[in-house]
Amino acid sequence: MLELQHINYAVADKEILKDVNLVIDDRFVAVTGPNGSGKSTLLKIVMGMIAPTSGKILLDGVDITNMPINERANLGVSFAFQQPVRFKGLRVKDLLELASGKNYSFNKACSILSEVGLCAKDYIFRELDDTLSGGEMKRIEIAMTAARGSKLSLFDEPEAGIDLWSFKSLIHIFENLYEKTAGSIVIISHQERILAIADKIIYLKDGRVEQYAPRDEVLTRLNVMSPGCAILDEKGEKAERAAKSVRPLKRKEG
Amino acid sequence: MDAIQKNLLHEVAELDALPVGAYNIRTNGKSSARNTTANIDIESYEDKQGLKITIKPGTKKESLHIPVIISESGLKELVYNDFYIGEDCDVTIIAGCGISNCGGEDSRHDGVHSFYVGKNSRVRYIEKHYGEGTGAGKRLMNPETVAELSEGATMEMETSQIGGIDDTHRITRAKLDKNAALTIHDKILTNGHQNAIAEMRVDMNGDGGSCDIISRGVAKEDSYQEVVLAISGNAACKGHAECDSIIMDRGVILATPQLKATNVDASLIHEAAIGKIAGEQLMKLMTLGLSEKEAEDTIVQGFLR
Numbered sequence: 359m360l361e362l363q364h365i366n367y368a369v370a371d372k373e374i375l376k377d378v379n380l381v382i383d384d385r386f387v388a389v390t391g392p393n394g395s396g397k398s399t400l401l402k403i404v405m406g407m408i409a410p411t412s413g414k415i416l417l418d419g420v421d422i423t424n425m426p427i428n429e430r431a432n433l434g435v436s437f438a439f440q441q442p443v444r445f446k447g448l449r450v451k452d453l454l455e456l457a458s459g460k461n462y463s464f465n466k467a468c469s470i471l472s473e474v475g476l477c478a479k480d481y482i483f484r485e486l487d488d489t490l491s492g493g494e495m496k497r498i499e500i501a502m503t504a505a506r507g508s509k510l511s512l513f514d515e516p517e518a519g520i521d522l523w524s525f526k527s528l529i530h531i532f533e534n535l536y537e538k539t540a541g542s543i544v545i546i547s548h549q550e551r552i553l554a555i556a557d558k559i560i561y562l563k564d565g566r567v568e569q570y571a572p573r574d575e576v577l578t579r580l581n582v583m584s585p586g587c588a589i590l591d592e593k594g595e596k597a598e599r600a601a602k603s604v605r606p607l608k609r610k611e612g
Numbered sequence: 613m614d615a616i617q618k619n620l621l622h623e624v625a626e627l628d629a630l631p632v633g634a635y636n637i638r639t640n641g642k643s644s645a646r647n648t649t650a651n652i653d654i655e656s657y658e659d660k661q662g663l664k665i666t667i668k669p670g671t672k673k674e675s676l677h678i679p680v681i682i683s684e685s686g687l688k689e690l691v692y693n694d695f696y697i698g699e700d701c702d703v704t705i706i707a708g709c710g711i712s713n714c715g716g717e718d719s720r721h722d723g724v725h726s727f728y729v730g731k732n733s734r735v736r737y738i739e740k741h742y743g744e745g746t747g748a749g750k751r752l753m754n755p756e757t758v759a760e761l762s763e764g765a766t767m768e769m770e771t772s773q774i775g776g777i778d779d780t781h782r783i784t785r786a787k788l789d790k791n792a793a794l795t796i797h798d799k800i801l802t803n804g805h806q807n808a809i810a811e812m813r814v815d816m817n818g819d820g821g822s823c824d825i826i827s828r829g830v831a832k833e834d835s836y837q838e839v840v841l842a843i844s845g846n847a848a849c850k851g852h853a854e855c856d857s858i859i860m861d862r863g864v865i866l867a868t869p870q871l872k873a874t875n876v877d878a879s880l881i882h883e884a885a886i887g888k889i890a891g892e893q894l895m896k897l898m899t900l901g902l903s904e905k906e907a908e909d910t911i912v913q914g915f916l917r
Binding site: 405428435436442446 | 828856890892893895896897898899900901902903904906907910911913914915916917
């Protein structure tokens with residue numbers, strides 16, 4: 359369980375997050391809101407990449423507010439960057455090995471990469487440098503975070519820049535993570551189809567939590583706020599599309 | 613051979629036993645083991661220190677090891693090794709120098725390696741420099757490599773110096789004939805108060821020639837690195853030089869790529885970059901559970917792979 363108590367964050371007098379209080383104990387929580395509302399900052403604060411100006415972060419009751427990134431990682435927090443980092447000389451295999459720890463094997467790397475639509479044979483020895491496209495880097499980043507199978511996996515806009523890879527495959531990864539691990543997934547997204555599979559949605563606006571409620575409640579409010587295409591709505595297609603995309607996630611037994 | 617010498621041999625040539633093929637192991641200024649093959653001949657010069665190595669035309673898939681190890685404090689030597697490689701060969705040459713200096717006097721190895729590569733031959737050349745020891749005496753190396761590539765010849769050089777050498781000035785000069793190709797991958801890591809200067813100068817004199825020089829350096833603590841990558845395109849040829857460095861602590865790096873074209877059909881490119889390890893690179897590896905120090909080491913190790 360992740361608990362944020364009175365989190366504030368300001369840079370040069372500009373308040374980015376304002377008194378954020380959240381208790382996250384659901385399996386799949388989406389964070390949404392307008393650009394600049396503080397979504398990425400919020401997740402970076404949870405990972406320890408940014409220190410809050412004030413407030414407390416508790417993971418399973420342990421105060422991790424002042425804990426360095428790697429100690430949080432070892433406690434079971436993972437983070438998929440919105441813009442994956444490139445390394446000259448480090449290969450896909452090196453990072454997958456670090457991500458998987460003792461559980462690394464070629465077969466595991468193969469199945470993880472194939473989930474993101476990449477063939478291990480072609481990619482495992484590739485350097486994570488600028489010879490890989492943005493889309494390829496993004497898929498590897500998602501694969502790496504999925505490989506950790508952590509207690510708490512944070513994804514910063516995984517859908518951004520996934521090029522030709524089908525969106526369906528991305529949803530499938532989260533379904534798999536949901537099924538195979540007992541951990542929680544917190545994901546920043548603007549995508550209706552990702553929001554539609556969340557248990558709960560956090561709606562951030564101007565650095566404040568405007569709403570944190572079960573999916574349907576937040577989606578209803580969002581639809582009211584941005585009605586979308588009037589013609590489609592008239593035909594009832596939007597509602598139908600949304601209904602189709604909602605598939606209940608299966609929980610891991612036990 | 614004692615334990616120190618065995619370790620040096622392992623570090624510079626990855627040898628734990630005598631290698632297969634031709635070899636000459638030079639220990640503290642003398643040849644301590646040698647083997648020649650039907651195709652690779654090794655002779656000692658009588659008027660100077662060094663070897664004349666002759667590789668017969670058509671020699672394929674053979675290797676030659678010529679490591680130099682120095683474990684005697686205060687030893688200074690200047691060695692000339694000349695390699696005459698016939699036409700249509702395909703050989704691997706593994707050189708390298710390891711110095712262990714636990715004494716108070718400077719130990720120094722200066723070597724000049726000259727390669728004359730015959731038509732259409734392919735040579736892979738690996739050279740590692742390594743130093744160790746806690747004595748006040750310095751470990752110094754000044755190697756010079758000269759390569760003349762005949763028509764259609766290819767040479768791939770992999771050179772590295774990963775710590776332990778206090779002062780080095782390495783010079784590499786190459787001349788390329790028609791359709792000859794040269795690649796150089798150089799890696800260097802300096803720390804403490806080490807100084808390392810590397811000069812690589814390539815003249816492409818024949819049409820269809822190509823060269824690709826990639827130099828990667830990491831300067832830690834108070835060390836100083838200077839690298840000059842100079843390519844002259846004197847024919848219809850292609851040249852690329854890339855110099856990429858990570859600067860840490862109080863290190864100093866001076867990178868100078870130089871391109872000179874004397875032919876309108878010469879196409880030359882250089883890239884040079886110096887920067888510290890990016891904060892987001894450290895963060896990414898820390899999110900995978902590494903401490904900041906472990907993350908830094910992993911990044912440097914990968915960069916110099």
